[in-house]
Amino acid sequence: MDLILKIMNLSKVFGGLMALREVSLQVEAGKIVGIIGPNGAGKTTLFNCLTSLYSATKGQIFLGEQPLLPEISGTKVKLIQQCALLFFLISLAWLPLSWSFFLPHTFYKLELTLLGIFLLGIRLLVARKLRRFQIWAWGVMFVLLGGDGCLAVWWLTHPSKLGHLAGTGIPLAYFAIPWSVFVTPFSVFLIRQLLVRKVRQLYGFRMGPDAITRAGVARTFQNIRLFLNLSVLDNVKIGSHAHLRSGLFSTLLRTRLQRKEEGLIEAEAMEQLRFVGLQHRVFDLAGSLAYGEQRRLEIARALATKPNLLLLDEPAAGMNPQESSRLIQLIGEIRKRGVTVLIIEHDMKVMMNLADYIYALDHGVLIAQGTPDEIRENPRVIEAYLGRGAAHA
Amino acid sequence: MIKSPGAGITHRSMFLGLLFLALLLPWLPMGGFTNYVLRIITTAVLYMILALGLNIVPGFTGLLDLGYVGFYGIGAYTAGLLAIHYDLSFWIIIPLAALNGALWGILLGAPTLRLTGDYFAIVTFGFSELVVLVLRNELWLTRGPMGLPGISPPSLFGHNLVHDWEFFYLALFLLMIILLVVTRLENSRLGRAWFAIREDEIAAQCCGINLIRYKVMAFAISASIGGLGGAFYAKWFKFIHPDMFKFWESILVLCLIVFGGMGSISGTMLGALLLIPLSEILRMVLPQSLFNARYLIYGLVLVLMMRFRPMGLIPFERAQADKALRARRRLAAQEKEE
Numbered sequence: 001m002d003l004i005l006k007i008m009n010l011s012k013v014f015g016g017l018m019a020l021r022e023v024s025l026q027v028e029a030g031k032i033v034g035i036i037g038p039n040g041a042g043k044t045t046l047f048n049c050l051t052s053l054y055s056a057t058k059g060q061i062f063l064g065e066q067p068l069l070p071e072i073s074g075t076k077v078k079l080i081q082q083c084a085l086l087f088f089l090i091s092l093a094w095l096p097l098s099w100s101f102f103l104p105h106t107f108y109k110l111e112l113t114l115l116g117i118f119l120l121g122i123r124l125l126v127a128r129k130l131r132r133f134q135i136w137a138w139g140v141m142f143v144l145l146g147g148d149g150c151l152a153v154w155w156l157t158h159p160s161k162l163g164h165l166a167g168t169g170i171p172l173a174y175f176a177i178p179w180s181v182f183v184t185p186f187s188v189f190l191i192r193q194l195l196v197r198k199v200r201q202l203y204g205f206r207m208g209p210d211a212i213t214r215a216g217v218a219r220t221f222q223n224i225r226l227f228l229n230l231s232v233l234d235n236v237k238i239g240s241h242a243h244l245r246s247g248l249f250s251t252l253l254r255t256r257l258q259r260k261e262e263g264l265i266e267a268e269a270m271e272q273l274r275f276v277g278l279q280h281r282v283f284d285l286a287g288s289l290a291y292g293e294q295r296r297l298e299i300a301r302a303l304a305t306k307p308n309l310l311l312l313d314e315p316a317a318g319m320n321p322q323e324s325s326r327l328i329q330l331i332g333e334i335r336k337r338g339v340t341v342l343i344i345e346h347d348m349k350v351m352m353n354l355a356d357y358i359y360a361l362d363h364g365v366l367i368a369q370g371t372p373d374e375i376r377e378n379p380r381v382i383e384a385y386l387g388r389g390a391a392h393a
Numbered sequence: 394m395i396k397s398p399g400a401g402i403t404h405r406s407m408f409l410g411l412l413f414l415a416l417l418l419p420w421l422p423m424g425g426f427t428n429y430v431l432r433i434i435t436t437a438v439l440y441m442i443l444a445l446g447l448n449i450v451p452g453f454t455g456l457l458d459l460g461y462v463g464f465y466g467i468g469a470y471t472a473g474l475l476a477i478h479y480d481l482s483f484w485i486i487i488p489l490a491a492l493n494g495a496l497w498g499i500l501l502g503a504p505t506l507r508l509t510g511d512y513f514a515i516v517t518f519g520f521s522e523l524v525v526l527v528l529r530n531e532l533w534l535t536r537g538p539m540g541l542p543g544i545s546p547p548s549l550f551g552h553n554l555v556h557d558w559e560f561f562y563l564a565l566f567l568l569m570i571i572l573l574v575v576t577r578l579e580n581s582r583l584g585r586a587w588f589a590i591r592e593d594e595i596a597a598q599c600c601g602i603n604l605i606r607y608k609v610m611a612f613a614i615s616a617s618i619g620g621l622g623g624a625f626y627a628k629w630f631k632f633i634h635p636d637m638f639k640f641w642e643s644i645l646v647l648c649l650i651v652f653g654g655m656g657s658i659s660g661t662m663l664g665a666l667l668l669i670p671l672s673e674i675l676r677m678v679l680p681q682s683l684f685n686a687r688y689l690i691y692g693l694v695l696v697l698m699m700r701f702r703p704m705g706l707i708p709f710e711r712a713q714a715d716k717a718l719r720a721r722r723r724l725a726a727q728e729k730e731e
Contacts, residue, residue: 051599209598219599227592229710230585231717238589242601244582248610251581252574258581283717285710305601 002029003064004309004340005050010059012045012364019045021364022059027309032331032341034355036348036375038384042364043344044222047311051219052209063215063309068207214242218307220298222314222344228287232278232297235286236269239304272300276330292323299330303339310334312343316350328353352376360384415565419558431557435629437669438564439622444649444661445568445575446618451647452656452709453584454611455591457510459643460501460517463524464494464616466638468623470528473541473633483547487567487624494620495613502612506605521643528635540634547628560629567625571618575658578614580716587611591656652698654705657712664706668694 005027012020019042027033035043048054050061052068061068207215218239227235244265246258273279276296281289286297295315302310312331316324324347331341331354345351351358351372358375360368362384368375375381423430443465450458468490475481475489505516528535535541546553547563554560578584586607589597598604627633653664671694675687704710 053595053598208603209595210601210603213599213601221596225593225596227589227596229592229713230588231713231720233717233720234585234588234713238585238597238600238602241582241586241589246582248583248614251577251583254577261582283721285713285717301600 003027003062004029005064005342006062007046007050008060008062010046010049010061011057012042012049012054013057019364020049020056023361023364023366025359025366025369027340027342028357029308029340030335030338031356032335032343032354034351034358034372035342035344035361036346036351036358036381037361040363041361041384043361044313045364046361047219047313047344050212050311051217052207052212063217066215068212068215210242213305213307216306216308217311218302218305218309219311220295220302220313220315222317224291224294224298226286226294226298226301228285230286231283232273232286232289233266233269233282235297236272236300236304237265239272239301240265240268240306242305269304272304273297275303275333276300277326292319295319295327296330299334303334307339309340309342312341312345314344314346316345316347324350348376412569416562419561428557431561433670433673435557435561435564436673437666438561438568439626439629440646440649440669441662441665442564442568442571442625443619443622443646444653444665445571445658446615446622447646448650448656448658448661449575449578449587449611449615449618452650452661453579453587453591454608456506456608456611457514458517458612458615459514459640459647460519460521460524461615461619461646462638462640462642463517463521464498464619465623465626465642466521466524466528466635467497468494468620469627469633469638470535470541470623471620472624472627473544474534476544476628477541480545483628486628487621490624491617491621494623495617498613498616499609502609502616503605506608506612518640518643521638521640525635525638525640528638535635538635540632541627542632544627544631544633546631564625564629567621571621572658572662574614574618579658583607583610588656648695650705652695652705654707654709654712656709657705657707659712660705660707660709667706 003026005025007023007025010020010023011018023042023046025033025035035046037043045054049056050068227238230238244261246255246261249255250258270279270282273282276299278289278293278297278300281293286294289297299310299312299315315331316327319327328350331343335341343351343354355372358370358372359366360375360378360381362380367380367384368378370378418434419427419431421427443461447458447461450456450461471490471493472486475486481489501517501520505513508516529537531537546555548554554563586597586602589600589602590604590607594604626637649664649668650661651664652668653662654660668691672687672691675690676684679687698705702708
């Protein structure tokens with residue numbers, strides 16, 4: 001048994017509402033797995049957590065062997081982030097003070113402006129990736145301790161002249177003494193905390209939605225999200241974004257690599273469009289397509305990211321029987337390509353035809369799991385859909 | 394299928410025809426008005442460059458940028474100061490000014506592009522005001538309100554450019570470069586990523602596009618084109634002053650884009666080509682007492698545009714359909730060959 005996705009005890013809380021409560025599920029490679037449940041059961045929330053559009057409050061997700069979410073809870077992550085921010089604010093507030101001490105004439109509004117931009121930059125860097133954050137953290141720590149060191153040496157050599165804050169009569173010692181007594185040890189401690197291995201892993205594995213896509217998970221949306229003002233072909237080409245390497249300079253110089261890539265993805269995109277049966281509408285605007293065609297285009301775009309795992313969010317919603325039977329056929333063909341499919345669907349006919357295994361959610365709780373036949377007979381599922389009376393009838 | 398204008402003529406031949414006309418312009422008989430017309434057209438070309446640069450941010454990426462003139466000013470002062478203090482050649486100054494613009498674009502964009510919509514617009518607005526304040530107050534660097542006079546003219550093979558037609562050709566040359574850059578970007582992985590971000594950020598992320606990275610790139614490229622435009626302006630006008638880079642300029646360039654059609658390259662250029670001379674013609678036609686009323690007429694044109702062509706003269710959608718048409722024709726030609 002080869003697991004492609006394993007979710008363990010995933011919870012998601014919005015304010016006071018528990019949208020997902022300790023949900024665990026497993027998806028085997030090459031299978032089609034369904035998720036059913038009444039409206040508001042948390043199915044789409046589950047998908048959003050999987051693709052990192054939401055960050056889960058608790059729990060773990062494994063994509064194959066790779067963990068996507070850390071063991072540490074969301075609140076803890078937030079706490080660490082806030083501590084880091086606080087630390088940077090304190091340490092940077094120190095910088096202009098020490099500048100004003102050493103170079104009184106340059107302490108001026110331009111520098112303050114630069115500092116403001118710098119502060120915002122730091123805030124940005126704190127939130128995302130650890131590796132970049134680490135570089136900054138070490139850098140700031142060196143600047144900080146270096147500044148303190150210089151100050152200490154200066155004080156030792158000029159014991160009679162304790163400086164004043166430029167422009168005011170406030171002795172610098174008012175700031176410097178509490179700083180060296182309290183903030184420096186505190187900041188050193190914090191930085192050490194931030195750089196320990198556990199936190200590094202924590203940040204290292206927190207991937208954004210784009211990184212998740214690059215890791216091989218593609219999805220479609222319940223309310224179709226296409227690039228409506230672009231052509232059908234461009235929509236699919238954007239899907240293969242992550243597999244291209246050409247950047248700014250190869251584009252401007254139109255290098256051989258870039259031309260080769262463009263030709264290649266054009267052929268690939270045509271391939272995908274033929275696969276979903278849209279080859280006759282390649283150059284039309286995506287917004288001009290019929291509803292069913294838009295659904296299929298979204299699938300083509302998701303396939304263009306070359307996923308191992310495809311998440312389909314109510315693909316048959318609003319389709320007529322003819323269209324949905326075509327869709328069933330299409331999803332079967334996707335499976336034959338070796339893509340595992342995880343599918344949310346209300347249409348039980350579609351589900352019973354397609355799914356190898358079904359999970360049922362209600363109010364964020366996993367209420368049943370099993371093969372389609374087992375699910376059909378399950379009293380709790382019937383109750384969730386039709387109310388209490390129906391299960392006993 | 395949307396019918397496109399000029400579907401009968403191919404794009405390339407239309408472009409070459411227009412370019413030929415433009416190159417001919419200085420030599421047409423205009424009875425004493427030649428230099429005046431040339432100056433107006435050169436201004437229009439300069440604004441075409443600026444509009445193409447700005448277009449990358451609101452047009453391609455869908456972020457409202459109200460601080461474009463900041464980069465224009467940075468480019469102009471970079472060029473002016475480099476020319477005065479170091480006497481560098483125009484051809485070295487141009488890339489340096491563009492680089493400096495890009496640098497500030499990244500410095501401003503990297504931290505603030507996390508903000509969405511209106512908040513981002515406010516930040517960019519603040520930035521442009523900040524640039525003007527610094528230009529005005531940092532006397533040691535910019536001479537403040539006295540401005541920077543005596544910037545040397547650009548030279549080519551040891552010959553200083555002085556005539557209006559020379560500057561016109563120079564502007565046209567820069568425009569061609571920018572046009573090449575912008576069209577290449579539009580039809581590349583980068584351009585598609587920008588369009589995707591504009592259309593739907595969440596879907597773009599789920600296609601593997603790193604939002605911040607591509608937004609900062611768009612901002613930096615746009616800023617560098619603004620810097621380049623500023624450098625040309627400084628070298629052309631030979632005098633720059635902080636008041637030349639006020640907020641109004643940002644709005645003007647934004648108007649050009651909106652008028653021409655956000656996101657469409659040909660629309661953007663058409664917008665600049667129509668609106669900039671319009672303001673000059675109004676300046677000439679109106680009597681002295683109604684001189685400032687030209688902005689009213691300007692506003693009226695925009696209002697009429699909103700009423701009759703709300704998506705601009707050449708809307709983006711149409712530009713896309715045009716592109717699709719060309720792609721289809723190319724494909725048909727290929728099949729015929731086979």
